[in-house]
Amino acid sequence: MVNVHVYITLKEGVLDPQGKAVEHSLTALGYEGVEEVNVGKWIQLKVEDGEGLDARITAMCEQLLANPVIENYSYKVEREATV
Amino acid sequence: MVNVHVYITLKEGVLDPQGKAVEHSLTALGYEGVEEVNVGKWIQLKVEDGEGLDARITAMCEQLLANPVIENYSYKVEREATV
Numbered sequence: 001m002v003n004v005h006v007y008i009t010l011k012e013g014v015l016d017p018q019g020k021a022v023e024h025s026l027t028a029l030g031y032e033g034v035e036e037v038n039v040g041k042w043i044q045l046k047v048e049d050g051e052g053l054d055a056r057i058t059a060m061c062e063q064l065l066a067n068p069v070i071e072n073y074s075y076k077v078e079r080e081a082t083v
Numbered sequence: 084m085v086n087v088h089v090y091i092t093l094k095e096g097v098l099d100p101q102g103k104a105v106e107h108s109l110t111a112l113g114y115e116g117v118e119e120v121n122v123g124k125w126i127q128l129k130v131e132d133g134e135g136l137d138a139r140i141t142a143m144c145e146q147l148l149a150n151p152v153i154e155n156y157s158y159k160v161e162r163e164a165t166v
Contacts, residue, residue, distance in 0.1 A: 001118065007125055022126070025147055031139065033131030035084065042090050042125035043105065048116030056114065064108055 001046040003078040004057055008066045009040035041065075053077065084129040086161040087140055091149045092123035124148075136160065 010016050016038055023037040043065055047057065057075055066073040093099050099121055106120040126148055130140065140158055149156040 001116070009125065009127070019126075022147065023128075026128075026143060029146060031143055033084070034143075035129040037126065037128040040125040040127065042092065042123040043102075043120065044092070044123065045106075045109075045120040046118040060109060060114055060117075063112060064105065 002049045002053070003080070004045050004047050004075055005078065006043040006045070006057075006061060006065055006073055006075045007040065008043070008061075008071050008073045009038055011070055011072050014070045049079070085132045085136070086163070087128050087130050087158055088161065089126040089128070089140075089144060089148055089156055089158045090123065091126070091144075091154050091156045092121055094153055094155050097153045132162070 010019075018039040019037040022039060023034060026034045026037070047053065057077070061073045061075065062068055093102075101122040102120040105122060106117060109117045109120070130136065140160070144156045144158065145151055
């Protein structure tokens with residue numbers, strides 16, 4: 001099994017009300033100089049290693065994890081070192 | 084301004100219904116060998132650089148971005164290279 005981290009964020013130009021809400025709240029709490037807040041998702045999962053791993057991860061992202069119409073995603077695979 | 088990335092995830096032992104839902108959906112869609120799905124948040128923001136940056140980011144995380152009772156968070160600061 002490998003650890004997969006998927007990072008999902010809204011595409012440029014897509015309204016991010018959650019990000020706006022966080023930005024306003026931070027300002028209201030007295031944190032000055034905070035801009036461009038964007039709230040995305042960070043999904044961690046363990047996936048069976050082997051042939052076609054990248055293709056499988058891409059398919060999972062496109063089909064379920066992200067919405068490719070409005071979201072960008074990237075992922076990284078972490079293999080545990082075997083000593 | 085520096086780019087700050089905050090990564091938030093539920094603590095071990097806290098029920099993650101969203102993660103479970105994603106795991107079941109992936110299995111239902113035919114993706115075998117997927118385990119331990121955990122859905123967290125990835126918040127990006129721009130913050131004024133300067134003294135006490137780490138303290139300010141930590142305060143924002145503790146006070147608003149994360150719920151320290153049930154969530155762990157980490158962050159990284161990205162400074163744009165000036166040529």
